[in-house]
Amino acid sequence: MNKTPRPLEPHMVRANVRSLPNWLFCWKTLVIACLFLVGVVGYIDYLTGYERPLLLFYLLPVSLAAWFGSLPTALGIAVVSIAVSMLSDVAAGIPALGFWNAGMAFISYALFAGLLSKLLTLVGELDRRVQERTAALQREVAERQRLDREIAQVADRERRRLGQDLHDRLGQYLTGTALAAQVLKEKLAAKSAPEVAEAEKLVNYIEEGIDLTRNLARGFFSPELEADGLSVALEGLAENISERFAINCIFHGEESIPVRDSAVATQLYRIAQ
Secondary structure: OOOOOOEOOHHHOOHHHOOOOHHHHEHHHHHHHHHHHHHHHHHHHHHHOOOOOOHHHHHHHHHHHHHHOOHHHHHHHHHHHHHHHHHHHHHHOOOOOOHHHHHHHHHHHHHHHHHHHHHHHHHHHHHHHHHHHHHHHHHHHHHHHHHHHHHHHHHHHHHHHHHHHHHHHHHHHHHHHHHHHHHHHHHHHHOOOOOHHHHHHHHHHHHHHHHHHHHHHHHHOOHHHHHOOHHHHHHHHHHHHHHHHOOOOOOOOOOOOOOOOHHHHHHHHHHHO
């Protein structure tokens, strides 16, 4: 019964090969590929003869095993490479096997595989730290955006409160004062008093103060924006500008501008101001 190929353990999966196909991470596939390369190098080693050893070329399968697999896998491939190298020399007719050379070659392969495995560990650690720093930076940016939104909301609430105070309290107070001044002017006019002109000026001054208060209140808070939406508020702003500065200001736009976020609508209204 065939067994399902066992995938590499998590510590054997390298961060820099995530984009490769999934089948490459199969441990058996990796071992078969390395053994195939060992066989190819061994055959070439046999053809070239024992006078020209190809021990350096066996580093290719050892490197693949260390890079995509693990250090024990690389050491196993190194042992197989030494054995294949010795068998190719025997088949090529070498007079005597050099066990000392084989031992030195294995030590070299082991050191190379260890250094490569350590390098991959450092690369993985660096990648992990980069991901942690990136996540921390993203959290910091999100926190700053949240604080910016809260500051904007607090500032908007304060502007609305100040605008409502100007509109409801000071505006009503000035309106009452204007009515009282108008009554006083009418009484003086009924008596044909010479102070009628002064009373009329007083009424005009108070009415100008009422208009100024309304304009200031609209600068802080727009009742139309809350009640009827952004388009109505912009139309009112255009009319207000036309009245205050005696210029032709017209708002052109759709009858209804759908802005679900009230903060966004308020910011757009502030920009238009």
